[in-house]
Amino acid sequence: MRNPISNYSMVFNAAPYKLIEDSVKSITGETIPIKFYILPESFEKGAKLIEETKKYNAFYEKYIGPFPFRSEKLGIAETPHLGMEHSTMLAYGNKFQYNANGIDTLQLHEFGHEWWANLVTASDWRDFWIHEGFQSFMDTLYLEELKGKEAYLTAMKNRARGFKNKQPVAPREPKIAYQVYMSEPEYLNSDGDIYGKGAYFLHTLRYLIGDEKFFKALRHMAYPTKEMELLTDGRQTRLVNTDDFLTIAEADSGMKLDWLFEMYLRQPKLPKLVVAAPADCAVNCPLLLRWETPNNMPFPMPVDVEIDGKIQRVEMPDGKGTVTYSGRPPVVDPKGWVLKVQ
Numbered sequence: 001m002r003n004p005i006s007n008y009s010m011v012f013n014a015a016p017y018k019l020i021e022d023s024v025k026s027i028t029g030e031t032i033p034i035k036f037y038i039l040p041e042s043f044e045k046g047a048k049l050i051e052e053t054k055k056y057n058a059f060y061e062k063y064i065g066p067f068p069f070r071s072e073k074l075g076i077a078e079t080p081h082l083g084m085e086h087s088t089m090l091a092y093g094n095k096f097q098y099n100a101n102g103i104d105t106l107q108l109h110e111f112g113h114e115w116w117a118n119l120v121t122a123s124d125w126r127d128f129w130i131h132e133g134f135q136s137f138m139d140t141l142y143l144e145e146l147k148g149k150e151a152y153l154t155a156m157k158n159r160a161r162g163f164k165n166k167q168p169v170a171p172r173e174p175k176i177a178y179q180v181y182m183s184e185p186e187y188l189n190s191d192g193d194i195y196g197k198g199a200y201f202l203h204t205l206r207y208l209i210g211d212e213k214f215f216k217a218l219r220h221m222a223y224p225t226k227e228m229e230l231l232t233d234g235r236q237t238r239l240v241n242t243d244d245f246l247t248i249a250e251a252d253s254g255m256k257l258d259w260l261f262e263m264y265l266r267q268p269k270l271p272k273l274v275v276a277a278p279a280d281c282a283v284n285c286p287l288l289l290r291w292e293t294p295n296n297m298p299f300p301m302p303v304d305v306e307i308d309g310k311i312q313r314v315e316m317p318d319g320k321g322t323v324t325y326s327g328r329p330p331v332v333d334p335k336g337w338v339l340k341v342q
């Protein structure tokens with residue numbers, strides 16, 4: 001490596017590899033060398049994965065900026081274990097499997113870590129959701145790119161089922177690896193909330209501030225400036241923490257967002273949306289909405305309400321809102337944008 005390398009993510013692989021070389025053009029116009037070290041028995045399958053990875057590269061470059069290691073290479077080494085985000089030489093052990101949508105989900109995920117882990121690296125394990133949460137969000141966003149918004153929304157909703165909500169996604173005190181990768185006390189056999197809940201937090205932030213500002217903030221988190229997007233000598237990489245993202249998101253949205261970060265990242269419990277509709281009402285009925293929050297934390301989160309097939313956004317500046325309906329009771333947050341108690 002000529003670029004800085006994350007010290008948690010170095011490895012030595014040895015095998016009778018066969019090398020497939022190729023290249024792909026970056027959005028910067030530069031040529032990125034591709035080197036895939038494939039085991040002889042799967043050599044034939046390597047070329048297809050390269051073509052697939054070129055699509056992933058185009059997707060990441062579109063949303064978060066140029067492939068950070070253009071001055072070196074885009075590479076994988078086939079391994080017996082599933083995968084890991086070693087900079088410019090990902091460990092790849094997914095056996096060239098593609099899901100129903102034609103995606104090699106392992107490769108999509110590990111390759112995205114070239115941005116969320118290797119370009120932008122958490123300065124302490126407490127902030128590792130910046131690697132796994134951001135990347136899990138990208139994994140789901142790729143479905144939107146490929147299949148459209150509904151596919152993205154459905155996949156994101158499915159994520160919400162497994163949250164543990166036992167420790168904060170981004171604790172304030174220093175942590176060691178297993179403490180953030182697993183939800184205490186279930187250290188074994190389960191991913192921590194830094195993956196799915198981190199991704200869902202970004203999904204909710206996207207709803208709150210809107211696509212234009214959200215994707216600007218996402219890109220600024222990867223590359224704070226246009227100048228940094230053009231660097232390839234190592235100065236494009238940097239260490240970050242959760243407050244860096246708060247600063248960026250507030251600057252790009254023009255909104256105060258500390259309450260959002262406090263709720264979803266700094267403490268483990270989810271807010272609950274209490275919905276009250278009058279029992280016998282047919283016309284101009286008031287639907288009362290109220291956020292019930294841990295320790296009465298402020299939570300001025302708007303929410304979508306669907307009335308007669310039309311979705312409207314109800315602002316809740318004091319954590320309360322009212323909307324009037326006639327006939328069938330409205331559906332609250334029909335698309336599942338806001339992370340809350342189910």
Ligand SMILES: [Zn+2]
Nearest residue numbers: 109131132135
């Ligand atoms: Zn990962």
